[in-house]
Amino acid sequence: MRGSKAFETSAFIIFSHINIHTSRSPDYPLFVALQGPQGSGKTSLLERVKEMLAQNDEDHTPHRVATLSIDDLYLPHAQLKALASAHPDNPFLRGRGLPGTHDIPLGRSLLRSLKDINRSRANSICIPRFDKSLFDGEGDRLPESEWTEVQGPLDVVLLEGWCVGFYPQSRQYIEERFIDVPSVLDGTLDTSAYSLEHILDMNRRAAEYTQWWDLFDICLQISPQDTAPYVPIYKWRLQQEHEMKAKNGGQGMTDEQVKTFVDRYIPGYHFLVQGVTTGGYEQQTGSRLIPPWMQDEPTPPSFKNPPARCLRITIDENRRPRKVEYCRRQ
Known part of the structure; x- marks a missing residue:
């Protein structure tokens, strides 16, 4: 995939969107969220x-960049096993992946440290690493000695993940989606495999992540085509696993x-x-939650058509970009 025309086109689109916004503030790095399904690249x-x-x-000033994946913020293997044991009837907590299986305090501390790195005396931060090949593919967090050190100052921080930007939804919305499953999802969404309460629990756990999303400035979304939105994910994720196993001697x-692993993600x-583009609802009060990248910003009067802070790239089964659009708050 890397090096192909489709790959380079998508990379340039993302680069251009980020580059437009990099002059926002020298005191803080630009925080960029990238959401897309497993295996989408x-x-x-x-x-x-x-x-x-x-x-x-001559056309570009170099930027200092740090990248991280939400996958590296999973709970350690022992805690994932304990979580699954504590909720034996909940299929969404049987292993890593869904909301509730990430280390929320660790992520909050890490992201805040990265946000403040340009103004902090601590000029370096270590980013956790999670090895998905360990424990027969269940994965585990690596020791701190194997974490990735990042040196400040930084201009851009990039976070990618399948559920980056997911927001909790209203109970009414969840119930309606649970009952009314579109025909295009036949064969990929089996509502008999879980209960409404399992979905509501996932929704409640998603609320914990909004403290992460509050730190982000702009967002990019890689989205499959609507005709069969989840079918390619199985193909992509399988390719991803095969590539990893080819490099590590077959572990995975x-x-x-x-x-089975991907099946658990489809309800998410x-x-x-x-929620990436519409936000969600606060679980206790029911108040509306708007992603920071969808919130209105004051712009100079001369700036008649300011670029939106959220960009969606729709890709086909072969990961070729088919549509690029700004997402603005409705």
Whole structure:
């Protein structure tokens, strides 16, 4: 995928969107959220975009960039097992992946430290790493000695993940989506595998992540086409697993385990992904939650058509970009 015309096109689109916004504040790095399904190429794209942002030529000032994945913020293996044992009937907590399986305090502390790195005396921060190949594909957090050190100051911080920007929705919305499953999801969304209460629990757990999203300035979303939005995810995620196993001597999940693994994620997309551009609702008060990248900003009068802070790239089954659009608050 990397090096292909489609890949380079998507990378350039992302680079351009970020580059427009990089002059926002010298005191804080620009926080960029990238949401996209498993196997859609998020990690590779961010690494390529990081290279593009760092290059120094006559058309571009080099930027200092840090990248991280939400996958590296999973709970350690022992805590994931304990979570699953505490909720044996909840399929969404049987292993890493869904809201509730990430280390919220660690993520909050890390992101805040990165946000303040340009004004902090601590000029370096260590980013956790999670090895998905350990424990037969269940994964585990690596020791701190193997974490990635990031040196400040920084101009851009990029976070990618499948559920980045997911917001909790209203109970009414969840119930309606649970009952009315579109025909395009036949074969990929099996509502008999979980209960409404399991979905509501996932929704409540998603609320904990909004303290992360509050720190972000702009967002990019990689979205499958609407015709069969989740079918390609199985193909992409299987390719991803095969590539990892080819590099590490065969450690990881079997093909059947990959399918079961992805099955657990599909409800997350169905019930929560729209929050990336529409936000959600506070669980206790019912008040509206608007993502920071969808909030209105004052702009100079001369700036008649300011670029939106959220950009969506729709890709086909072969990850080729088919549509690019700004997402603005309705």
